[in-house]
Amino acid sequence: MTFFPEQSKYVAAEETEETDGEARPLLGRMQRATLEWQTALWVTAAVATHAVVCILMSALLVMAVGPYAGPTRTWASLLGLFSLCLTCMQFFPQIVKTWRAGAVGALSIPMMLMQTPGGFLFAYSIAIRPGVNWSSWISTFVAATLQGVLLAICL
Numbered sequence: 001m002t003f004f005p006e007q008s009k010y011v012a013a014e015e016t017e018e019t020d021g022e023a024r025p026l027l028g029r030m031q032r033a034t035l036e037w038q039t040a041l042w043v044t045a046a047v048a049t050h051a052v053v054c055i056l057m058s059a060l061l062v063m064a065v066g067p068y069a070g071p072t073r074t075w076a077s078l079l080g081l082f083s084l085c086l087t088c089m090q091f092f093p094q095i096v097k098t099w100r101a102g103a104v105g106a107l108s109i110p111m112m113l114m115q116t117p118g119g120f121l122f123a124y125s126i127a128i129r130p131g132v133n134w135s136s137w138i139s140t141f142v143a144a145t146l147q148g149v150l151l152a153i154c155l
Helices: 035-065 070-101 109-127 138-154
Strands: 010-013 023-026 029-033
Touching: 029 035, 035 070, 070 138, 109 138
Parallel strands: none
Antiparallel strands: 010 029, 023 029
16 A cells, blocks of 8 residues: 555546545545555455454464364364465456556566465475465465466566
């Protein structure tokens, strides 16, 4: 949110009673939040809510039944699936935007060239550990895969 371009947050809106959506006065003009900015705000709220719920639920489970009990392990598996969903939410909009624009933009190709294979190696290193559930490494593997897709589009 800190680096969201200021010029992309709001567009000018006419001062009429029929305007729908959020409008605010700025220097005597009315401005309306762009769809991209509204989406960013909703995603931020969803991620913050998700984080609070996960931290509270995890703490409650560990205190109530212990860290190695069945319900806690099930919760840990669900957190792996939630992480997978958030990973997809992170990459899909960037992949679509880069595909449509046909331009790299602010993406760092050297960083992606290093991070993509590193992501696969990290997922592998987690997966080969004894007793590790698939939900522990799947989001890292999917992130590396989606980053590879993004890298292929950029090259």
